[in-house]
Amino acid sequence: MSDFEITPRNRVMRYPKRAAYDTDTIYPILDEALVCHVGFAIDHQPFVIPTIHARMGDQLLLHGLKGGRMLEHVNAGNPLCVTVTLLDGLVMARTVFNHSMNYRSVVLYGRGATIEDPATKLAALECLTEHVARGRWADARPPTDKELMATTIVAIEIESASAKVRQGPPGDDGEDLEYPVWAGVIPLPVMPQAAETDPKQTVVYPQPDYVRHYRRPGRA
């Protein structure tokens, strides 16, 4: 476990009790999330783009950033902010004021650069593929040189980060506890369902275990 230094940039301002700055809290959230939101600003205009990510050691890999001026902007070494959010449940309090959500989120800061070296790019693509479904890399048809050329992966050195976590029942207290209405939490898990075979598939292949029993790391 290591801690990110708390600075004005990554300090959690609202509900600081929910904040964490250690990799033991931050990395599993990054590893469980399937989508991240990448923020950057060009000429004062912010953009937030959802895309696929994976953690490779202390780097965050991004796949699917738009080409053109956005990638140019990233490669010029401009600061990025990447946020992932796992929503766990709805907190239905007795009071409107105490309504909330249970969640685990990470906000991280760094600068990115497109990976150019083919061997590093291949390793990064393996990491991204395995992040989504461990075992898929060995089963799927590997990328051709042409496909690899057409793929853009950005690697970010994580300079700073924080996590924010809320779990548990509503925060009502005092005489509000007597308010006559049901209160509690509605869990909202993502539940992988039976996979739908590609209708173009004429030969029957067995579903790999990581498809039949798909789950995220750390989740039951």
Next chain:
Amino acid sequence: MSDFEITPRNRVMRYPKRAAYDTDTIYPILDEALVCHVGFAIDHQPFVIPTIHARMGDQLLLHGLKGGRMLEHVNAGNPLCVTVTLLDGLVMARTVFNHSMNYRSVVLYGRGATIEDPATKLAALECLTEHVARGRWADARPPTDKELMATTIVAIEIESASAKVRQGPPGDDGEDLEYPVWAGVIPLPVMPQAAETDPKQTVVYPQPDYVRHYRRPGRA
């Protein structure tokens, strides 16, 4: 149905076939999502903050933005970008290259301002509460004046927006269709589970219908 003008700011660059610019596509995605990601930039440093939102007509309401310099920045009329992403499934192609996700996302642009008028703020809070669980506003204890004062809601006029939607099976084609591996889609729905009553609740109150049968608008 109305369309947002396509400009350099909101034009979808990557996979433009997946893009849509009409409110009939964009608004239901905003209405279904429970979390949004708000992007803004202060002195070239981008920030992306997850928070609760609700659409009120052609405005987007935000609840839970940090105080301090961030809110100051918003109230000074600086540009915002708000993105919501609904992940629907994992697209497991035969080729690593064609792996993808099924999703529906919206990226919108505008400027925001804190709602100061108490009556407007109350209406906005009702809209946010009902966005999460339709019916809860009538059941929960209404906010006191003090609680309302302690609540910050930002309203954004949506200036520009786009949606991006991918659905369906993998995009493999040609001889790749013969590659001997299972291919298809793993659906990843969010499935509300049996609600957990607050352990501090000593009187048994019935679970309202919107708790017992919780679902998002437009979802089965």
